[in-house]
Amino acid sequence: MKNFDVVVAGGGIAGTIAGIAAAKEGAKVLVIEPNGFLGGTLTASGVGPMMSFHAGNKQVIKGIADELIERLKKREKSPGHILNSTNSITPFDTEAMKYELETMLLESGGEVLYHTTLAGTDVSNNKIQSVKVLNKAGLSDIKAKVFIDATGDGDLSAWSGVPFTKGRENDGATQPMTLIMKYNNVNTEKLRKYIKENPDKFPLMREDISTIDNTPRLSVIGFEKEFNEAKQKGEVTIPREDVLFFETNNPGEVIINTTRILDHDGTDPWSLSKAEIEGRRQARELEAFFKKYVPGFEKAVFTQSGPSIGVRSSRQIEGEYTITAEDLLKERKFKDTIAHSGYPIDMHNPDGEGTTLIRLKQGHYYNLPYRALIPKNIENLLVPGRNLSATPEAQAAIRTTPTLAALGEAAGTAAAAAAKDDGNVRSVNTKKLQKELVKNGAYLDVCA
Template identity: 45%
Template sequence: MTDFDHYDVVVAGGGPSGIMAAVAAAREGAKTLLIERYGFLGGMATNALVGPLQTFHAGENQIAFGLAEEAIQRLKKIGGTPGHVKDMIGFVPTITPVDVEKLKYVYQEMVEESGAELLLHTVVTGVEVTEQSDLKALHLYNKSGAFQVSGHVFIDCTGDGDVVAQSDVPFEKGRKKDGLAQPMSMMFRLGRVDLAKVKQYMIDYPDEFVLAEGWEEVPFVAVSGFFDLVKQGKDNGDFNVARDRVLFFELPAEGEVTVNMTRVIRYDATDGNALSRAEVISRQQVMEVVAFLQKYIPGCEDAVLINCGTQIGVRESRRTLGKYQLTGEDVVKGRTFDDVIAPGSYPIDIHSPDGDELNVLKMEPGTIYHIPYRSILNDYRKNLLSAGRCLSAEHEALASARVTPTAMLVGQAAGTAGAVAAKQQCLPEEVDIQEIQALLKARGCFLGETVHHD
């Protein structure tokens, strides 16, 4: 192992939270390194085709701004998204369809322009700890071999809490009663879909779908339904996946949709053998789903499989046990915190860990909840922050806070905090939260000042 450079802020994981953490830290003047295991950035949205992004809004009001909104505006300029459009299903106020290849480019350019250094095809293999029990360095591996990087602040944005686990910081996995996490899904792109035919069927049989009021006028097709046809497929033995509906969303490219219908239950995304098996099962399911859609679903008769995700989509794995654990009650009741770093508004959306159900705890329309700074801090490695999907939250709360726009907001806050801590040569917990909040607001972020109370 050879020594590498020292950084003010080291970010592990180039998903939505990691990208925003690195860009935020670098723009605040911190010498920043972003580490990503794939050859591109974007996390679940690009490597697992998880889309559309949802949601940037609470009711009629947009709440996700800052770097998250900058990314969407950059993407819009190059034809990679129509922006935020009404959700035909009505699950959330708006959805944001994206062209994942163009999104990869936008994320890459934001990181490059910020001055942050980027290491792709690089994985974290271990950590080094100081005598004071803080992190001193990350052990890394890529095509050049094994090496290490040291830093003042480290931010775990791996999604799976890999650095948290390697650092012996306590964490939880899954729901309380049995430790089972939400299922994994292999999403895929389908081309040559006759969306006019799909929409006409929805007009003819509206009771077969989950639909928002005024859905007929929505320009981008979103489908949650075909319940009778799914039942027919199951009865005939043509559809055996643990799913109760067809779920797909129109993409920016004509005739293309992103399909979310596979479901691999009872597998742990942090277990190497289980993850390998889940990948195999999910691709088998993809072929079954494609055949089912072609045979049963109007508008999909001539559809073609374009591509699957680079990896299976993971909804939930490790969750850090931080200074504060965000609760399901916090989410549903729109709870406020003085140390707020980001707003959230997505419903609690739990795909059953052991069945085919989708369990939703809806909030009052327009409800906003706060994500507190303490939910990315911990008492064990005090210079390690946890942002994105591995922040400190209960199983139920993570079912809301895990989504891409929220992860981007939390990532920007973590990067900002890391940069301030490095500049002041102190621990992240010692930074004045009001200074972090002021910086976020100065950078265009909304911190959910107006919320629904109990």
């Protein structure tokens, strides 16, 4: 049986950075990943850009995540952070993201096991003793002192007896899923010209339209009139009211975040399969819509849909503390704060059209406590992904990748500390944890 100090289930942004952080602290680390690459939604679902590292003009997420962006910038695979009214966006090249995450993990001393999924857990005395994994070699067991659940859906937690909730309290409905679309050969100059000449059609644009020519990469929300016209004609049946898309790092390349798949469960493989099928059906509608209605897309080529559908929410573990929307909006202080974020509550309507967007005051940010990563019932498990302990409204803010990266770094650092002792993550000294995070480049105002 293979034996490690820290085993991370899931090599998304939270899991990979958790693995890097733990390995940098001297832990023997393994990241288990079902795909043949790291990055999670950023690479396996095609999601982009990352947002947001900032609260207004102030960068509140740094550390390993920012080191990643600096490495991408040096290779001209990201323009870096671009400030806008959603604080900031950070475009990147998908293939470079895979490479840099993998390289950083290996350089830190961590290991990765690709093409491997969880298949069970061995729990006794309130501790996970080992996990069972499945891959081409069959079933095998892997032992660790501390485990990190970065599966996104809380698989490791649920299978280990951690209580959880799912979706809205009254009916369990979760946020809709989205299948990302990627386009090449978009005439972005023509698109920018159209937006400048028709600013009234883009009331929710994140950029100052009058200076749009100076914006390195566009994030576009609008075309509401055209979208509704297409819906009335039966050309589009997607339950949303406008389109949303972003320029990537690469010239003429655009990511479209507009499909909306309702009433599916990211933890049910039958439901998830149907959602993938519906996502591709909606993508075909959008392909025709963009060609007909959106300037600059006349000769654009739809090159790829996300290899996996993007799931915004599913299980939320019950932890030592449950983060609420009130905690975020009132900027509640915690003695065990291990990360900050300024991203707004961004709740996509589970019932159809509409998105609830609740912003903090410009430049303000909230605090995320270590206890929200500690699940009930299990002593040697941390949960830094979007399935941490939070209400649906709070999770709608915390779920974005820079925030999860910051939580991942905290979880990895804490896991390494716990592994040096008895593996109990509740025994970690949070003051020492905070100081170690800041020493390693993270931003925490509790240590400022």
